[in-house]
Amino acid sequence: MSTAGRRILLGAIVVYLILPLVAVFLYSVATVWQSRILPDGYTLEHYVAVAVDPRVQGAVLRSLALAVLVTLIDIAIVVPAVFWARVRNPRIRPIIEVGAAIPFALPWVVIAFGIDRLVGEWAPSWQTTFPVLVLAQSAIAFPFFYWAVDGAMAATGIARLTEAAETCGARPIQILRRIVLPIIRTGVATGTVLVFAVSFGEFALARILVGSSYDTLPLWQAQALLRTDDQLNELAVTTVLSFLVLFALAAWLVARGRSSGASLAAGAQVGTPTEAPR
Amino acid sequence: MSSVSLRGVVKRYGSVTALDTVDLDVASGELVALLGPSGCGKTTLLRTVAGLERHDAGRVAIDDEDLSSVPTRSRPIGMVFQSYALFPNLTVRQNIAFPLEVRGRPAAEVRRRVDEMLDLCHLGIQADRYPNQISGGQAQRCALGRALAASPKVLLLDEPLSALDALVRVRLRDEIRRVQQQVRITTLYVTHDQAEAMAIADRVAVMNHGRIEQLDHPAAIYDDPSTPFSAAFVGSRNAVPVVVRDGEVRIGPARLPAPVGTAGTDRLVAYFRPEEVELSDDPEDLPVRVELVVFLGPVTRLHLDAELDGGPVRFHLDLPSRQAAAHPVGSLRRIRIDPSLVRLFPAATEVHP
Numbered sequence: 085m086s087t088a089g090r091r092i093l094l095g096a097i098v099v100y101l102i103l104p105l106v107a108v109f110l111y112s113v114a115t116v117w118q119s120r121i122l123p124d125g126y127t128l129e130h131y132v133a134v135a136v137d138p139r140v141q142g143a144v145l146r147s148l149a150l151a152v153l154v155t156l157i158d159i160a161i162v163v164p165a166v167f168w169a170r171v172r173n174p175r176i177r178p179i180i181e182v183g184a185a186i187p188f189a190l191p192w193v194v195i196a197f198g199i200d201r202l203v204g205e206w207a208p209s210w211q212t213t214f215p216v217l218v219l220a221q222s223a224i225a226f227p228f229f230y231w232a233v234d235g236a237m238a239a240t241g242i243a244r245l246t247e248a249a250e251t252c253g254a255r256p257i258q259i260l261r262r263i264v265l266p267i268i269r270t271g272v273a274t275g276t277v278l279v280f281a282v283s284f285g286e287f288a289l290a291r292i293l294v295g296s297s298y299d300t301l302p303l304w305q306a307q308a309l310l311r312t313d314d315q316l317n318e319l320a321v322t323t324v325l326s327f328l329v330l331f332a333l334a335a336w337l338v339a340r341g342r343s344s345g346a347s348l349a350a351g352a353q354v355g356t357p358t359e360a361p362r
Numbered sequence: 363m364s365s366v367s368l369r370g371v372v373k374r375y376g377s378v379t380a381l382d383t384v385d386l387d388v389a390s391g392e393l394v395a396l397l398g399p400s401g402c403g404k405t406t407l408l409r410t411v412a413g414l415e416r417h418d419a420g421r422v423a424i425d426d427e428d429l430s431s432v433p434t435r436s437r438p439i440g441m442v443f444q445s446y447a448l449f450p451n452l453t454v455r456q457n458i459a460f461p462l463e464v465r466g467r468p469a470a471e472v473r474r475r476v477d478e479m480l481d482l483c484h485l486g487i488q489a490d491r492y493p494n495q496i497s498g499g500q501a502q503r504c505a506l507g508r509a510l511a512a513s514p515k516v517l518l519l520d521e522p523l524s525a526l527d528a529l530v531r532v533r534l535r536d537e538i539r540r541v542q543q544q545v546r547i548t549t550l551y552v553t554h555d556q557a558e559a560m561a562i563a564d565r566v567a568v569m570n571h572g573r574i575e576q577l578d579h580p581a582a583i584y585d586d587p588s589t590p591f592s593a594a595f596v597g598s599r600n601a602v603p604v605v606v607r608d609g610e611v612r613i614g615p616a617r618l619p620a621p622v623g624t625a626g627t628d629r630l631v632a633y634f635r636p637e638e639v640e641l642s643d644d645p646e647d648l649p650v651r652v653e654l655v656v657f658l659g660p661v662t663r664l665h666l667d668a669e670l671d672g673g674p675v676r677f678h679l680d681l682p683s684r685q686a687a688a689h690p691v692g693s694l695r696r697i698r699i700d701p702s703l704v705r706l707f708p709a710a711t712e713v714h715p
């Protein structure tokens with residue numbers, strides 16, 4: 085493809101990605117936006133309205149808590165599990181992989197109904213509670229973490245490095261903390277962004293498990309769409325806010341990866357092995 | 363007192379017997395090279411001593427302490443892996459400090475010891491580089507420093523030079539030997555390179571199919587192989603099929619008494635080294651034709667075809683290279699072999715490494 089052609093294609097992609105965001109942002113600061121290309125006037129009152137609306141506050145806090153908790157749970161469970169499967173007992177890998185394929189193979193609505201039935205049968209008092217939502221969300225989001233971390237471990241030969249660390253006298257927890265985690269940092273970061281984003285924006289599971297007991301952000305947004313009283317600007321505000329949250333998280337992780345990985349990356353260029361061993 | 367001791371050690375992977383009742387004693391401060399072709403069980407033996415593999419039978423001990431139930435991290439060993447396995451997220455200095463830090467040694471001691479190791483392994487300048495910023499030889503010495511840092515009783519090296527090019531290899535081999543003797547550490551050194559094993563070891567264990575075929579000093583193994591495998595693997599020997607007739611074996615005019623236990627018409631293989639074959643003018647000696655001349659540096663190897671009563675046979679003969687020009691391809695010569703240098707083994711077990 086010619087350079088010009090490539091530029092046009094790239095430009096088209098950027099427009100396709102950016103335009104909706106810009107439109108949503110404009111709508112969130114518009115007074116009235118009906119018959120013209122740009123809004124008639126600009127205001128921050130929708131942001132204020134959102135900030136003081138207790139239902140929105142609750143929904144945002146709950147979604148944040150959900151995303152943070154699910155991410156922490158998945159890190160705490162998946163990293164040691166993948167480590168174990170890669171280093172100690174490769175035979176459990178097929179089992180984990182089947183488990184990690186289920187959320188992709190079955191519609192989440194079906195999984196959600198299953199979980200709801202299960203809870204209703206075994207622990208009715210827990211139905212619609214926040215902890216159940218957190219656990220269910222952790223279960224269906226973990227594959228995103230699994231594939232990211234497993235790939236990182238495979239790429240760096242973790243099994244061999246673990247053996248080397250064992251011959252150095254290190255205990256498993258020291259190996260995880262000092263060797264494995266720093267090396268698979270990129271995989272963990274990728275998994276974190278994915279799991280956080282999925283949990284923060286997840287609708288179907290929350291809809292079925294929580295019903296109308298309380299809101300998460302996506303639940304509130306869905307209701308805002310259906311209501312007739314004019315809350316569409318507030319909807320735009322929350323969309324912009326959730327985009328900013330995810331964008332900030334991703335940017336932070338990328339920046340962190342850069343700064344701590346910088347010495348390694350720079351080294352690849354500096355370190356042309358020129359000196360002959362003595 | 364023996365420092366490392368293996369008794370009847372067996373290791374199986376499914377139907378593969380990687381170690382077949384191995385007995386081995388390594389004296390304190392001694393360097394024993396495990397020499398054998400790829401797949402003969404060298405790495406498995408090393409990993410069994412390290413506790414990275416569990417043996418199915420037998421006893422592994424260091425200083426008479428049975429290690430069967432001791433996990434790798436508590437064994438008094440240091441190991442250098444074939445691919446070094448340096449931690450990519452740590453600098454050279456941090457790699458060497460790692461075994462000390464995980465054992466909770468005080469910071470001052472760690473620093474002192476790491477400096478000592480950097481010095482010992484000539485790594486001062488590279489101390490703050492990451493593994494991907496240093497050469498293969500430096501990585502190799504860093505791995506050695508890391509293995510020695512916590513003052514283990516036994517050092518295990520798995521083909522530590524195989525990833526390096528030939529020039530660096532010889533230098534580092536001597537370097538490893540220097541460090542080993544300076545620290546006086548009991549060492550198991552795995553290699554498939556017989557020259558490397560001969561050059562570095564106090565004793566060489568020749569391995570084949572999960573067994574130790576011969577364990578002796580390098581010169582003894584070179585001069586007096588006790589099995590056909592040792593004979594074929596160590597040094598590049600002539601392997602000439604011969605037949606027992608009237609209680610003796612003849613290679614041209616050379617006559618050897620048949621080994622005890624062989625009968626008439628038994629088929630044997632005679633092993634002898636190329637430098638032990640001599641050109642001669644005696645019309646009694648074996649006529650040969652020069653088929654190929656291979657320049658090997660200091661010596662040149664002549665490939666010679668001859669007729670023995672068993673059929674056509676190819677001999678290798680090494681000459682100082684300066685004398686080789688007198689024997690171009692196609693020339694007819696006579697050769698002689700000193701019967702006292704020939705080793706006879708039954709033909710059934712003939713080995714081509």
Ligand SMILES: Nc1ncnc2c1ncn2[C@@H]1O[C@H](COP(=O)(O)OP(=O)(O)O)[C@@H](O)[C@H]1O
Nearest residue numbers: 375378379380399400401402403404405406407
């Ligand atoms: N993890 C394993 N699983 C199955 N077979 C193995 C394993 N490791 C080694 N083996 C087998 O054991 C034998 C000895 O291997 P190894 O000790 O690596 O040989 P060497 O180091 O001398 O080349 C080989 O036949 C090899 O295929």
Ligand SMILES: [Mg+2]
Nearest residue numbers: 401404405406
């Ligand atoms: Mg090996």
